[in-house]
Amino acid sequence: MKKKTSSDLSQMCKALGNPIRMKIFEHLKEADKCICGEIVNILPIAQATVSQHLKVLKTAGLIKGAICGPSTCYCINKDALDEFKKMVKEF
Amino acid sequence: MKKKTSSDLSQMCKALGNPIRMKIFEHLKEADKCICGEIVNILPIAQATVSQHLKVLKTAGLIKGAICGPSTCYCINKDALDEFKKMVKEF
DNA sequence: TCTCTTTATCGTAAATTTACGATTAATAAC
DNA sequence: GTTATTAATCGTAAATTTACGATAAAGAGA
Numbered sequence: 001m002k003k004k005t006s007s008d009l010s011q012m013c014k015a016l017g018n019p020i021r022m023k024i025f026e027h028l029k030e031a032d033k034c035i036c037g038e039i040v041n042i043l044p045i046a047q048a049t050v051s052q053h054l055k056v057l058k059t060a061g062l063i064k065g066a067i068c069g070p071s072t073c074y075c076i077n078k079d080a081l082d083e084f085k086k087m088v089k090e091f
Numbered sequence: 092m093k094k095k096t097s098s099d100l101s102q103m104c105k106a107l108g109n110p111i112r113m114k115i116f117e118h119l120k121e122a123d124k125c126i127c128g129e130i131v132n133i134l135p136i137a138q139a140t141v142s143q144h145l146k147v148l149k150t151a152g153l154i155k156g157a158i159c160g161p162s163t164c165y166c167i168n169k170d171a172l173d174e175f176k177k178m179v180k181e182f
Numbered sequence: 183t184c185t186c187t188t189t190a191t192c193g194t195a196a197a198t199t200t201a202c203g204a205t206t207a208a209t210a211a212c
Numbered sequence: 213g214t215t216a217t218t219a220a221t222c223g224t225a226a227a228t229t230t231a232c233g234a235t236a237a238a239g240a241g242a
Contacts, residue, residue, distance in 0.1 A: 006113060014108025018200085022101040036219055049201050051220055056199095070209040070218045081182075088179040091172075109230085127189060140231050142190055147229095161188045161239045184242085191236075199228065206221070212214080 008061075009087045012080070015060035020045065021053050025076065028063060033075035035068070099152075100178045103171070106151035111136065112144050116167065119154060124166035126159070 016022050024039055031038075036054065040047045054074060057063045061080045066073050107113050115130055122129075127145065131138045145165060148154045152171045156163050 006117065007110060010108055010110050010113040013104040013113075017101055017105030017108040019098060019101050020200090022097060022104075026097065037217090040219090045200090046202055047219070048203075048221080052200075055220085067208090067219095070216095072219060085179055085182065088176055091176065111230090128187090131189095136230090137232055138189070139191080139233075143230075146190085158189095158238090161186090163189060185240100186242095187240080188238085189236100190238100192234085194233095195231085197228100197230070199226100201226080202224085204222085206219100208218085208220100210215100210217075212216095 004083055004087060009084070009091070012060050012062060012084050015056050015062055018053070018056075020049075021057055024050070024053055025057060025062060028074055028076045029081075033073055035071040035073050037071060039074070095174055095178060100175070100182070103151050103153060103175050106148050106153055109144070109147075111140075112148055115141070115144055116148060116153060119165055119167045120172075124164055126162040126164050128162060130165070 016025060020043065023043065027039060027042065028034065036047075036050065039054070040050045043050060054063065054065065058065055062077055062084070063074055064077050066075075107116060111134065114134065118130060118133065119125065127138075127141065130145070131141045134141060145154065145156065149156055153168055153175070154165055155168050156165045158164075
């Protein structure tokens, strides 16, 4: 894994700096893993928007998505979360 | 001090989720304290924009500003930083 | 007082983000 | 095959953010 920089930290912060994405991440953290549709159900926003937010979290490296039949199964990227915590700790 | 919520964490993340603001905060952390003009000098952006970013950091509670003669002296809010670290640790 | 310095705020343009419905793509079930 | 389900992507509108120059406000020093 590539060494993370202050810029990576900023990007992760930005991804979590949106209340909807924070909720998604927290749900994923508690649910261990779940499909996109489940997230759509617990949030008051459209499916397209949820997909967009998931993409942002994925691009930031914070979550992983695996195609699973017709649906996509998302889970947090534990390594990235640990790295995030480590960076903030040393911040 | 009021109990911080997941929403406060999101707001702090958002404030640090901009590379310029991240730089400002890091500078303030190392410099202990400095006036606005010094920050303007080390960044490639206009004074008005720096002032705007400082306001965002201040609103998020991450920094404090004290009027000091004709200038304003900024410093990090150590309590808020500690609280931020604590929240991320327990995240 | 007048002038200079410093920084906040105003007004605004451009870029980005957020949100949506519609559509597409891909699999599952029949 | 057809149909239903699920999620990504497209196109786009609205909101927000970021940036700037100009101006205002407030203190320092002559």
